Amino acid sequence: MEFEELADRTLDTAAARGAQYADVRFERVRNERIEVRNGIVSTLSDAASTGYGIRALVDGAWGFAASADLTPTGVDAAAARAVAIARASASIARRPFGAPPERAYTDRFATPVTRDPASVPLGERVALLLEAEKLAHAAPQIAVARAWIDLWLTDKFFFSSIGSKIEQRIRQSGSGLQAMAVGDGDVQTRTFPGDVGLYQSGGWEIVEAARLRENAARIGEEAAALLTAPQCPSGTFDVILGGSQVSLQIHESCGHPAELDRVLGWEANFSGTSFLELDQLDRLEYGSPLVTIVIDNTMPLGMATCGYDDEGTQSGRSDIVRDGVLRGYEMSNDTARSIGRESNACVRAQSWEYVPMIRMCNLSLLPGGTPFEHLFDDVRDGVYMESNRSWSIDDRRLNFQFGCEIGWEIKNGKRGRLLKNPTYAGMTPTFWRSCDAIADELSWFAWGTPNCGKGEPMQTGRTTQAAAPARFRNVQVGVGYGD
Amino acid sequence: MTSAEREAIAKRALAASTADQTEVIVSVSDSALTRFTRGISNQNVAATDRSISVRAIVGGRTGVASTNETSDAAVDAVTARAIALAAFAPADPQQPALPSGGATPTPPGAYVETTAHADPFARAHIADAIVSQAEIAGFWGAGYVATSSSGITIANSAGALASFDGTDAQANVKVIADDSSGFAEHYATDIERIDGHEIGRRAVTKTRDGANPRSVEPGPWTVILEPPAIGELLTYLLSHFSAQSYDEGSSFFSGRLGERFFADGVTIRDDYAHPLAPGMPFDYEAQPKTRPTLVERGAVREIVTDSYYAHKLGRPNTGHALPAPNAWGPQALNVVVDPGSTSADELISQTERGLLISRFWYIRTVDQKRAIVTGMTRDGTFLIDHGRIAGGVRNLRFNQSIVDALAHAVFANDAHRTGGYGYSLVVPTVKIEGFRFTSTTEF
Incomplete structure (x- = not known):
């Protein structure tokens, strides 16, 4: 396996310096x-x-120590630094906490790719964006239109002192477009697909699936139309959220609070703690019985899909919320052991220079049984919202306020006129307990997030939250613009 | 890697380039951070890296390629790759000539050897001092101690050549009790200026004073924002001073440069050479940074530019380019708010009823044009009653236009360095009337 000789030297040096366990993760990254x-x-x-x-x-x-020096003396120095840092950690520890993983694996994983992006000429890629961006200028009010493509190629080689040798070739792709309309004292923005674009694991087929050209003019027209649309009203309404907004809702109000490091206080000074405390496990009524949220790091198209996490734990699927009740967390080896469980392989590092830490990886709200169009049926007075524009939640993940790019009035079961600046707010468990319908699997989609921030030093994670549109009753709407 | 070694790499890339214009950025970093919580160091890390980024401009077409390999072959290859990429971009008629640079003296105190060579035990010593203060009080603490050194050299085919080496040292802690928490931080370039005991004591005091918090009603409040709070709030306004935002129409003052929006006492500058936060004296195009006054006694005076927007708008290049390519345009990253004449304690004692806020959390823009943001208070929110701190209150959510807030702002006569998200700020404590809270939370 590539880098094996340097890995052996690294692990030998760490052991000679006094490490009881060590692992090394070589990465070759291209963006x-x-x-x-x-x-x-x-x-x-x-x-x-x-x-x-x-x-x-x-x-x-x-x-933990990281270096780009691939010489034998370079890996010796980095290994010695990692051990010295571990000794410094031990010098201030009030208790031991870390332990080696128990299982070793020798394996390979590669993201399934239908069309290798390298086979798509650069000129073709540029032409796609130029055409889509031009189409987004569908109205004179469009001051700025943007279109973009991101391609990530990550080759990882993980070796540990208990014998793991894991090679993974991970491919992630994404694209999107945005139109910004400027009017008299107002700016309105529309983004497609979702609120950041379409990001999934795979190759050029992910870019093609976004259908930027086909949707660009509509997005531009919607941005311009929002300038003259009525303001979303303030008050208590039934709310239907589009799939990408439900994706963000579970990201912020379930994915983050279910990170076990956060629950244990590891993120207290920065990202915060969690209301999903250990004494709530198997007891807390997180949401209505319709709400089941799982971690699945094997799901097709998931941005975090891989064979093994960055601690060398094999990917799998586990419950976070089942039938509305809190059942689990996103875990690492050490944190899982501390509550008597096994890791569910939720550890990732942004890239080689970052320490692996717990991430929400692929989070999924399982689809319900209601066809999307029937979500509206018995809504007498409500608002339908799509595409996140603003998101904020307190540092225990309870009090939240989200805003969307676009909304539509719902009157007597029918989607009506356009509304601008829609926002909604609530307390997380109350909100999820008010969920009384989730659209079926035809509307369920793996929405990727390319830029989830967490940790110190701050790391950017690439996650997925699969979700379908959903309906919530008696929600506070219009916060931020009302009195 | 020394500045001479970085310059040698940059010159090799320039020599290898056949582009009309070429810019090379060579950077190195060695950063370390000791994070602690609940009696363990949960993240104790160090990383060294380097980067060579080449921007090639051929007939108005631009390509950028980067690598972290430093061999001659790698430098030649990344230069060739940038040129090859440029061939696929349509020509940009607005593409200006790269700036030719100028004198860029490093401000005093930007680089401190002790910080650059701090070992993990130096960081652990400070962390232990912070944690000990929390433990003595019967609380626990979570925070970090970080040190870093970095070097950057930028050279281009127009003759610009600039190098800078700097260091940073930071520590913070959130001290936590059953029903309260308190935050303290310190930013410096010299690790020896960071006193773990003092940081720990400050956070412990806030935690102790915030015990048994009461709920208060949302609505308009007079607030006293401590430096971490006003600093974070300002970071959501600074992008409005970018020439890009101003030109595109998304800035709150697009087309209204020179008009007065804020209170008389509000003067905001961008100053890379402030003694509390000495930084890089040139931008990412090697253009010497100016020190513009963005807001002068309430009136918006300047926007910041790079070579592209200076050319496009016919304005001076203020030296605020970010690394190419980027989506944000030029940015003011070293912001200083002028102090007022009243002490922070006097601002509190002159407040009949209000809230003292230590820190905000998760601020996000709700309305770009009106600069309305939402966010939460965090880690030390206190009721002020008849000019005195009257105990802790549960945290609140605000929805507030930053423009409106600064129209009702009075700054104190102190100055503290704070930061985050790439910004360095030197700000005083501030009193703001009518700050709008919209809900509360459970803690």
Whole structure:
């Protein structure tokens, strides 16, 4: 396996320096980005990076060191640094916490790819964006239109001192477009698909699936129409959220609070803690019985889909919420052990220079049984909202306020006129207990998030939240614009 | 990697380039962070990296490629890749010539050897001091101690050549009790200026004072925002001062440069050389940074530019380019708010009824044009009653236009460095009337 010789040396050096366990993760990363802005190719970039990160365990405490120096002396120095840092951790620890993983694997994984992006000429990629971006200028009020493509190629090689040798070739792709309309004292934006574009694991087929050209003019027209649309009213209404907004809702109000490191206080000073405390496990009525949310790091198209996480734990599927009741967390080896469970492989690092940490990976709200169009049937007075524009939630993940790019009035079961600046707010368990319908699997979609922030140093994670549109009763609407 | 070694790499790339114009950015970093919580160090990390980024401009077409390999072959390859990429972009008629640079003296105190060579035990020592203060009080703490050194060299085919080496040291803690928490932080370039005991004591005091919090009704309140709170709020306004935002019409003052929006006492500058936060004296195009006054006694005076927007708008290049390519345009990243004449304690004692806020959390823009943002209070929110701190209150959510807030702002005469999200800020405590809270939470 590639990097095996350097890995052996790294692990030997760490052991010689006193590490009771060590692992090293070599990564070769490449990110190609193209962005077109108002007819100009504003970004045409190709960034490549290769390096490795070493975790060392000394007396129940961890140290991590990363370097791009691929020489034998370079890995020796980095391994020694990781061990020294572990000793410093041990010197201030009031108790041991870390322990080596129990299972070793030798395996390979590769993201299924239908069409290798390398087979698509660069000129063709640029032409797609230029055409879509031009179509988004569908009204004179469009001051800025943008269209973009992101391609990530990540080759990972994981070796551990208990014998794991894991090679993974992960491919993720994404694209999107946005139109910004400027009017008299107002700015309105529409984004497609969803609120960040379409991001999934796979190759060029993901870019094609976004159908940017086919939707660009509509997005531009909607942005312009929002300038003269009535303001979303303030008050208590029934709300139907589009699929991408439900995706963000579970990301913020379930995915993050269910991170076990957060529950244990590891993120307290920055990302915060969680209302999903340990004494709530198997007891808390998180949502209505319709609400089942799972972690599935094997699901097709998931941004976090892989064979093994960055601690070398095999991917699988587990419950977070089942039939409305809190049943589990996103876990690492150490955190899972501390509550008497096994890791569910939710550990990722942004890239080689970052320490692996718990991420929500692929989170999924299972589909319900209501066809999308029937969600509206018995809504007498409500608002339908799509595409997130603003998101905020307190540091225990209870009090939230989200805004969307676009809304529509619902009157007597029918979707009516356009509304601008729709927002809604609530408390997480109350909100999810008010969920009385989730659309069926025909509307269920794997929405990817390319830029989830967490940790110190801050890391950007690529996650997926699969979801379908859903209906919520008696929700506070119009916050931020009302009195 | 020394600045001379970085310059050698940059010159090799320039020599290898056949593009009309070429820019090379060579950067190195060595950063370490010791994070702690509940009696363990949960993340104790260090990373070294380097990057070579080449921007090639051929007939108005631009390509950018980067690598972290430093061999001659890798430098030649990344230069060739940037040129090859440029061939696929349509020509940009607005593409200006790259700037030719100028004198870029490093401000005093930007680089401190002790910080650059701090080992993990130096960070652990400070972390232990912070944690000990929480433990003595019967609480627990979560936070970090971080040190970093970085170097950057930028050279281009127009003759610009600039190098900078800097260091940073930071520590913060959230001290947590049963029903309250308190936050303290310190930013510096010199690790020896970070006193773990003092940081711990400050956070413990807030935690102790916030015990048994009461709920207060949302609505308009007089608030005193401590530096971390006003600093984070301002980061959501600064992009409005970008020439890109101004030009596109999304800035709150697009087309209204020179008009007065804020209270008389509000003066905001961008100053890379402030003694509390000395930073890079040139931008990511090697253009020497100016120190513009963005807001002068309430009136919006300047926007920040890079070579592209200076050319497009016919304005001076203020030296605020971000690394190419980027979606944000030029940005003011070293922001200083001028202090007022009243002490922070006096601002509190002159407040009949209000809220003292230590820190905000999860601020997001609700309405771009009106600069309305929402967010939560966090880690130390207190009731002020008849000019005195009267105990902790449960956290609240606000929805507030930052423009309106600064129209009713009085800054104190203190100055503290704060930061986050790529910004460095030096800000005083501030009193704002009529700050709009819309809901509360359970803690």
